Amino acid sequence: MTTARVTPLGFSVGGAQAGWGAYAGERDPLAACAAALVGARNLRLPRLDRSMLAALVVADLVLAGSEPPAVLVVEVEDGSAARDRAYWATARGRGGADASPTLFAATLPSAVAGEIAMTFGLRGPCVVLAGTADPDVPPGAGAARADPGRGRRCLRVRLLGWDSADGGEASATLD
Numbered sequence: 001m002t003t004a005r006v007t008p009l010g011f012s013v014g015g016a017q018a019g020w021g022a023y024a025g026e027r028d029p030l031a032a033c034a035a036a037l038v039g040a041r042n043l044r045l046p047r048l049d050r051s052m053l054a055a056l057v058v059a060d061l062v063l064a065g066s067e068p069p070a071v072l073v074v075e076v077e078d079g080s081a082a083r084d085r086a087y088w089a090t091a092r093g094r095g096g097a098d099a100s101p102t103l104f105a106a107t108l109p110s111a112v113a114g115e116i117a118m119t120f121g122l123r124g125p126c127v128v129l130a131g132t133a134d135p136d137v138p139p140g141a142g143a144a145r146a147d148p149g150r151g152r153r154c155l156r157v158r159l160l161g162w163d164s165a166d167g168g169e170a171s172a173t174l175d
Contacts, residue, residue: 001175004061006030006054008167013061033057042119049086051162052115054170059116059157062174069174070152072117072126076109077160077168116157124152 005012010019011033026032034053037060039045045053055074063069091099109130117126154175161168 001173002062002066003173004058004171006057006170011057011061030054030057037061038119042115044115048115049162051159051168051170052112054162054168055112055116055157055159055172056119058170058172059120059155062155062172063120066174067153068120068122068124069155070124071154072113072122072124073129073154073156074109074113074116074126075129075156075158076112077131077158077162112157112159116155122155 003014005018007018010021010024010029012018020026020029020033023029023032023036030050030053034045034048034057038056042048042056045056048056087100110126110128113126113128116122155172156175157170157172159168159170
């Protein structure tokens with residue numbers, strides 16, 4: 001099983017100490033890391049929010065050099081609450097005339113799964129669990145205990161705490 005994490009302190013693979021490595025000197029290390037790792041495969045990168053960037057980075061880190069998994073499971077702690085609030089903040093004025101179509105596209109938790117699938121060419125089944133992630137339980141071991149892949153390789157991505165201004169955590173396992 002391969003694991004990876006992204007936090008405000010950086011990224012890590014397999015339990016190593018988190019750090020931004022070559023991206024540490026960048027104005028926005030997460031955006032720079034995402035651009036370097038997946039930018040060529042995802043032209044939508046500049047319009048994605050931070051949780052989505054982190055999800056793409058952890059997915060890339062665990063998938064590096066391996067065959068695509070048969071199944072994708074995404075757990076999102078707060079559903080889409082943060083993105084919903086950001087969208088509605090743009091929609092309040094002038095009867096919705098200023099509503100951001102870029103933000104609206106990311107207001108569903110399944111948007112995370114869609115971006116991962118499109119970026120990495122995943123074609124199998126996908127399960128999205130919103131409001132279920134528990135920070136004390138490894139990705140996929142909590143609400144997603146069921147084996148949606150029925151023994152096939154599974155990429156599990158979890159997003160926690162992205163509703164806070166301090167950032168959150170994205171973690172992934174490939175088993």
